[in-house]
Amino acid sequence: MFTGLIADVGTIVALARGGMTRLTVATALPAPELALGESIALDGVCLTVVARAPFRFQVEASPETLRRTTLGGWQVGTKVNLERALRLSDRLGGHVVQGHVDGVSRVAARIPEGGALVVGFELPPELASLVVAKGSIAVDGVSLTVNRVEAGRFEVSLIPETLGRTTLTEKQVGAPVNLETDVIGKYVARLLSRTTPGTVDEALLRRAGFA
Secondary structure, rough: OOOOOOOOOEEEEEOOOOOOEEEEEEOOOOHHOOOOOEEEEEEEEEEEEEEEEEEEEEEHHHHHHHHOOOOHOOOOEEEEEEOOOOOOOOOOOOOOOOOOOOOOEEEEEEEEEEEEEEEEEEOOHHHHHHHOOEEHHHHHHHEEEEEEOOEEOOOOOOOOOHHHOOHHHHOOOEEEEEEOOHHHHHHHHHHHOOOOOOOOHHHHHHHOOOO
């Protein structure tokens, strides 16, 4: 489990494709402190540390991960957002992020606004019901608040701190990104899909713990 607060921007320095794709990542994180088998998020994709050395570590990705995320397009030199798994003693400064990518989107617009940058992203139809204004979403592993939702699109505002600490500052129009919607919204949607039409009311949501 993660929070969407990026600890470092790493760089893919080696990539070996095969049955499993092995990636070597250079990082300023204290890689020797990473435990073998530890979970770490790369651009919001939860992967497992399989080897480590000073200032670098290795992870492996399955064909399923390549199909469902942007990872299949990564190359040597690709920069990725890194976050170690949440400890129970940590502050939950972002929101609950699982590292399970729901879909791949693309940057649709970049609009400077004051000192911030408003970025529009394509919204895949299958995720439209899970993205709401003022709700949380993880874009390439970065915890963000949705400003606005329109048909086929949503927008977020990136403050200078976020731009300076993540790869989102480099994402131009057309660039692919990983999306993970809010896990609470997923459970609400699941509850509603299993309820007989016309029977959803405040009492039901209270009994389910959502109100």
